[in-house]
Amino acid sequence: MSPLDPPVPPDSVLALNSVVSKLKRRVDELEKGAAADGAKMTELNDKLSSIVGLLEGQTAGGPPSGWVWTTMDQEAAAKAWEELVTWRRKTLRARFPTTWQATARPCWYRHPEVVEELSVLYLTWHSAYLDPEAPPRRAADWIDRLPMVRDRLKKLLERCQRSHAEQWGDPMDLEYSTPKDHDEFEIKAFIKADLADRPKSSEAEAEDS
Template sequence: MTTVPPAGANLAGQILALGEDLHRLRGQLADLSGIGEQVTALVDDVTVLQEQVQHLLDAAGDKPVRVWDWSAMNKEQAAAAWHILIDWVRDILAGTYGLVGHVGGRQRKIPPCWYRHPEVVVELSWLCQEWHRLYRSAKGTPAGAGEWHDRWLPSLVNRLLSESTVAACAKEDSHVEPRPTTSIDDNSALVAVIEADMAARPAAPVPGA
């Protein structure tokens, strides 16, 4: 029997090693044309190796989708992301599902001012990316699409209309500008707390001491 490379081995190395095993086993198979049991065992080995090679090749092309990080995008990246997101909201969320706007469609809908609310943009971004992964790539499955409709879509809509800054817009049927927020209530108090915390901590050990 052939030796299967460890799971943590380098992908290219695994494919190369399995390819070499296939070549060796095919040579042995040709030399053993008259030996029944050994030929059968080698045929099984070849089949398993072929499946492993195909699995590794598939994995090599299965690159993970990078989640949009709006805070780290340059102008070109942001322009591309906005284009994808806006088209998706217009064509899919609004056009197909009737989930955006003040008129028509479903009873509970995301207000059309969604793009003015940064946290709503972030939330819709991952939903948009997951939709594209399911419907615009070979990675989608019917079960995945079912989960998108049954879990992700209604969960996100409910959260936006109950907990985000766009919830007020939905109630007023017009845009309500989000109030600016601060992450720290009192900078002087923050400095005092940090200084007290640092003073109570032991000093770092001196290297080589």
């Protein structure tokens, strides 16, 4: 070997270099995997935080995670009716008319199952669209549910034209099958009667005493 030739490393050093190279490649793979796992963990944490917020009724300072109509007092029910009727008229009708048409019956508010379906639809819409931390996927999931909800609403209301003939008119009328919305006077009277059957809130009882 010429004095000018670089020294040849011993076999042990070559073997170590090979091991180091393999370890470096493995570290690189682990780092990439850790980054991917970290992204997944971040997504899961976001979902968990969102679920916790919904359960605590703190999402975007809006409505609680669920409405239990059977336990509402007068104040809670009045607020829920106002939110639901307003949302159905301003948002559902304007932005999702096909779904709104499935509820376009003069008596929709008289059917507890329909009110429950619309309540869930409203609360999940609120979570999907008004929560500033909601991922776009939540709105996509909400829209994906609409066809199924429409089908249930149609089935729940399909017999209304026979059971509420006084509101629909003559079955021989050509406009008989045309979707019709509720009468404002009648729904206000219904809500007033509904509230009268509910207990007063603790604050209202304190004021009366």
